[in-house]
Amino acid sequence: MKKSGILMPVSSLPSAYGIGAFDSAAVTFAQQLRRSGQQLWQILPLGPTGYGNSPYQPIALTAGNPYYISLEDLEQRGWLMPDELPEPQIHRDRVDYGWLYATRPRLLRLAFSRSEIRDDPAFIAFQQQEQVSDYALYMALKDHHQGAPWYEWPEALRFREEAALVQARAQLKEEVAFHAFTQYVFEQQWLKLKGEVNALGIRIIGDLPFHAAYDSVDVWAHPELFALNTKREMEKTAGCPGDRDQPQGQNWGCPLYCWPAHEQEGWRWWISRYAQAARWYDGVRADHAGGCLSSFAIPYGAAPSAGHRVPGPGSALFRALRAAFPELEIIVENDGLHPDVTMLAAQCGLRDMRVMQVSFDYHGTMPDEYPHDCVCVSGTHDQDTLTGWLNRMSTEEKAAVKAYLHTDEEDVWSLCAQCLSHLMHTGCEICIIPMQDWLHLDSHARINSPGTLGENWMWRMHRGQFHDQLEQLMAQISRDSGRVLSEKP
Incomplete structure (x- = not known):
């Protein structure tokens, strides 16, 4: 049976305290998905x-992002008092990261102290897990060094000399804890929320980034897995070449x-x-899956125009995963314009993607011809957003x-509604619509504009x-298009 779902970042939920969280607003949203006939909730990393x-x-x-920890739950546990909670920010449509x-x-920290x-x-055992440790x-x-990146720390810590790490754990014992x-609290709350969402008959699709940031735990703890020199410096960085949307490329x-x-x-x-993703989610979107075929390498400090392609592992990684x-649903990121990624998905038993906006913008395969299993x-x-996309179209493009x-x-507004209905009626087994598109919101509600800084990752639903x-409208379209949630989860 065909299914449908919503793309809605956790950060965009209308929680009370400045950013979406694993709280009652998240449960309410899942209940609304159930009533509107949806079976899938796709989130961002x-x-x-x-x-x-x-x-x-x-x-x-x-x-996990500590900002997603529910303050409601911390209050219910007695770790925060009601008068210590911030003023609710229910009607703000932007995440204020500076305030957070x-x-x-x-x-x-106050909750931890209590x-x-x-x-x-259980907490002691959790702490001893390699990733958590x-x-x-x-x-x-990082706190001890006033937020400086790991590659600016003293040499013994940069190179993870055992004596320096032991000394740091002893000196910073309370901070480490x-x-x-x-x-610990993040995972407790998330798995509880996931259980409640699953009980409603809704599966959660997570999102796994492909690349690791240079200033990250991953690169600091596993430098041998990255293309660094003997000083643990980057000589090349990842990016992408220029295209119609980003002529200058991206670094x-x-x-x-x-x-x-x-x-x-x-x-x-x-x-x-x-393995962690299989615990946290019911399926995953593999970001930048094409990176397994090749990456765009740019000399350190150079413009993307100086970059070149370097080979990846091909299908070996996804075959191993x-x-x-074998039971984890893996969806490869693909806009439908890269047949090599489509072939990679087919070779490895993964699910491919198609994007309606891209189909029109680049004269690709139209929705009626999308593969059934994508x-x-x-x-x-x-x-x-779909409304923003339609608003900025030329007369010829809209025609x-x-x-x-x-x-x-x-x-x-009517064109947007017809686009959504048409996409839902395609033969694709899975159809996922960003929440902003169902709300008919314009470009102000866009999540991210690649290659820019500023208003990205901020949109919140009121x-x-x-x-x-x-x-009711979503439920009706779901029924009419054969994407109906059964009465009993």
């Missing part, structure tokens, strides 16, 4: 963000992988990442959309925007 707030270059690829950075750590969790055997020490050291605490500033090292260790690091996790979407987090839909409708009438 959950990792702790650094400069630029992008979840695709987190501080740690296997850690200035206020949230204090509340989490938790009496240090001697809990590395993250907690890294964050404690605090950062482990944030991960992402992150290191390339040392693929022979990954293959030599039997893909252990990747398998560890996906499919063998390790995931079709109206747009992604890197693209404009092409109207001709395809067999309509004379001029109103953008309480009340996902109203009863919209639930």
Whole structure:
């Protein structure tokens, strides 16, 4: 049976305290998905963000963002008092990361001080996990060095000399425990929320970034897995060449992988990442899957125009992941314009993607001809909202959309509604629509504009925007298109 779902970042939920969280607002949203006939909730990566707030270059690829921790839950546990909570920010449509950075750590530290969790055997065992241990020490050291990146720390710490690490753990014992605490509570709350969402008959699709940020736990703890010199410096960075949307190309500033090292260790690091994903999610979107075929390498400090292609591991990585996790739904990121990625997905038993906006913009395969087993979407987090896309079209471009839909409708709102209905009625097994498209929001609600800084990763839904009438409309379209959730989960 065909299925449908919504792309909605956790950060965009209308929670009370400045950013979406694992709280009652998240449960309410899942209940609304159930009533509107949806079976899937796709989210963006959950990792702790650094400069630029992008979840695709987190501080740690296997850690959780402490901002998503529910303050409601901390209050219910008695770790925070009601008068200590900040003023609710229910009606703001933007995440204020500066405010969160200035206020949230204090509340989490206060909760930690009251938790009496240090001697809990479950917490002690959690702390000893390699990924948690590395993250907690890294964050404690980063705080100790006033936020400086690891490659500016003293040499003994940069190169992870055992004596220096032992000394740091002893000196920063309380800080290390605090950062482990944030991960412990994060995972407790997330798995509880996932259980409640699953009980409603809704599966969660997570998102796994492909690249690691240079200033990250991953590169600091596993330098041998990245293309660094003997000083642990980057000589080349990853990016992408210019195209129609970004003529100058992009330099992402992150290191390339040392693929022979990954293959030599039997893909252990990747398998560890996906093992966590299999616990946290019901399926995953593999970001930048084309990076397995080749990466765009740019000499350090140079413009993207100086870059060139270097080969990746081909299908070897995804074959290993499919063998390790045969039941995990893996969706490869693909806009439909890269047949080599489509072939990669087919070779490895993964699910491919198609993007409606890209089909029109680049005269690709139209939705009626999308493969049955693919995931079709109206747009992604890197693209404009459907309404914003239609608003900025030329007369000729809009005429092409109207001709395809067999309509004379001029109103953008109506055109957006027809696009969504048409996509839902395709034969694709899975159809996922960004929440902003169902809300008919314009470019102000765009999640990310690649290659820019500023208003990215900030959009939040207001309480009340996902109203009863919209639930009913979505449910009706889901029924009419054969994407109906059964009465009993």
